[in-house]
Amino acid sequence: MTSTQARTASLRPREDPDIPARLAVSADTLHGTHLPTEQFSVWMKEREAAHAFEVVPIPFDQLNGWSFHPQTGNLGHVSGKFFTVEGLRVRQPKQVWHQPIINQAEVGILGILVKEFDGVLHFLMQAKMEPGNPNLLQLSPTVQATRSNYMRVHQGSSVRYLEYFAGAERGRVVADVLQSEHGAWFYRKRNRNMVVEVTGDVPLHDDFCWLTLGQINELMARDNVVNMDARTVLACLPQVPSSSSKDGFRSALALSRDQDAGALHTTAEVLSWFSWQRSETELDIQRIALYDLPGWYRTDTEIAREDGRFFKVVAADVRADSREVKGWSQPLFQPHGLGIAAFVAREYCGVLHLLVHARVEGGFADAVELGPTVQCVPWNYRSSDSPPFLDQVLAAGSSRIRYEAIHSEEGGRFLEAESRYLIVEADHTVPDDPPDGYAWVTVGQLADLLRHGQYVNVQARTLIACLNSLR
């Protein structure tokens, strides 16, 4: 925290009154001062050409520096760094399941730097290669750094722009919250989601560009452009007011962000419902040895379930085509099929409400977080009962789909993990009185929870970023 400058220091408003309005100006500015949106694809192609990589599947024994531990079968790096693939057993009163899980204890920073140009806030975004992305290069936050990087900041870090987030001279904080990542694949992984504003000169390095929020919002409509790390940070921005009257849906969305517009349930009731969901969840979670996973098998090239469902662990070699840049190899988690993450939405008295689901995921640090109405890979349920509301989402015609794009999950750990992200208006088959574990809340209520960690899961955060892109 910055110095209080002795007792003569003047006080400041607890909430910065200008930030929402300044973000609104940025969101309404579709022509940035640095890179026109129509040249964005060309710029990305140039960055791609500068760092051409190839990702090739390999057997586990060709992983460089990685090996299975002789006793536990856990897959780890010789340095003890990066992450390990271990086993997890999740016991609930009516079921037990086992799965591999990624254990990456370090808290990282996902940070976006913002700065005013010509009176408009611009966001410093990076073209970043991640081996699991189907198109390799996507738009990422200014900084994606692990704590090891973070700690080196005083000895001169190799991570560009890190000093604005972790150093003594860092900028003004707009948002900074420890958020979870995929609870199905990560064991208690969290990252600091940060947005920081600076006023001084900022050098512009290759692979980086300044974009307005309006430009980023346009890119959010495209498939596989804005990466997961960028989406989760964008979701943590303060809500940006709008007075849209483009259509009934957008008007209801604008009111849903407005804290004075009311809601079906008071925030005290929403918090109470959440406390109830969390306190009712009986979970016994145990990290176990990877070799000891009932229902899973290991071959030279994969660790997978005997019934073929959910995901497999594979290995890949990341090869650079120039001599300047080194390649590496690593394990990756690969889901089976395209995922769906959808919020079902409905207007009540002119205010849009989202149907959130209190989800249990084995890797959550605290058992339950709020997820989308539907979050699954439909392929896994081809011969069993569908999760609630999946059929309604899949059956939705285009007139009810208010947002749709395919986005990739964390490309540094997951291979071709793509999901169709949807905002779907509810039809009459979706009840006003939802089943246990589901609740109607406004976008503003979710946004208030997003100031704190462990309330809103990463898929729901992507959907909030998608909703925020609609004005």
Add this chain to the structure above:
Amino acid sequence: MTSTQARTASLRPREDPDIPARLAVSADTLHGTHLPTEQFSVWMKEREAAHAFEVVPIPFDQLNGWSFHPQTGNLGHVSGKFFTVEGLRVRQPKQVWHQPIINQAEVGILGILVKEFDGVLHFLMQAKMEPGNPNLLQLSPTVQATRSNYMRVHQGSSVRYLEYFAGAERGRVVADVLQSEHGAWFYRKRNRNMVVEVTGDVPLHDDFCWLTLGQINELMARDNVVNMDARTVLACLPQVPSSSSKDGFRSALALSRDQDAGALHTTAEVLSWFSWQRSETELDIQRIALYDLPGWYRTDTEIAREDGRFFKVVAADVRADSREVKGWSQPLFQPHGLGIAAFVAREYCGVLHLLVHARVEGGFADAVELGPTVQCVPWNYRSSDSPPFLDQVLAAGSSRIRYEAIHSEEGGRFLEAESRYLIVEADHTVPDDPPDGYAWVTVGQLADLLRHGQYVNVQARTLIACLNSLR
């Protein structure tokens, strides 16, 4: 959550606009309609006479139903219920410590029922015996129930008033948040802290009384009257506005509650500092066998540290003196000496700020929570360096002490665990620019965090309840 009553349902304000003002009326009402404060002690003595108990130290082998596990040495009950005493190893980069810890996995409910009488909110409080309290009987919430009780609610619970908190007919939620308990002695224990308002008739059972917030606030000034469970629930009430001009301190306190009055740091900065503290804390916490605790020994009557510091585990027999009520026996944790929990406070530009400390406690579910400026048992530091600010607090003259009372910690688990709770105005030796791990925040900023779990520890919550009692 209550039914949405179809799409015709009207919306409600997200925040109930009336509750703070109605709480203020209750806080300003010093004469309740049911039990005058001057008769409170008489009433408590009557309740004490109705349930006279005696607590007698016994050796472990006289515990009824409790035994040390032959392999682990863990102390547990034959039923598998209640709690176990296990070992804990806490590793930090520069130190390792070992200690016994209470493992009580169940989430309980601590709930206070409120209801209007003659237009004034009254709180239903219970005279409850807990074996560890020095005076046995203290004032507790309406309900202190474990989840096992909670689940039985539909089959007719034996816990009085539980249906108002957990049943389908429960009242209107004023507050409901999962809060931690003592991280030094409990492994990840949490309880739902609830305040619920009802309007219908409520039967008044023996051992219960209706008090206004003003009456409770007066009782908060007395030693060992309001128990820990009541104090933590009271701390979770919405902040009650006041426009006190009794003295400069109370004026500054009133402004400290006012969200429009400003603060040294924006809430975004406070949250960022907290994220930083939590993400920087490297902790490796492992539950281990109780027999295997380096530096601890076990005799027939106690498990204690070889150097005599901190606390010991003992056993007690709780004997009823009437044939109607059964006694029981149980282990208890007994600290060595009177604790101190103090907020150092200072006015900046007319607004009171508290110096909070980001504390690491081994039993916290999430490594760090905000605690008082000073929280320790001074006796433990008689031959070593004092914790920061302890000397300043101990040296404070009466002119700087704005609140002082002795309160007991959880009497159901801790034996004679008393602490002096203090609000002390800072003198010149307390820096405006605090050391790492400390920050100046307003009471309102802490209160906002109290709507969410795992931000503010139980000792700091008691101090917030103490501050709230000053008007």
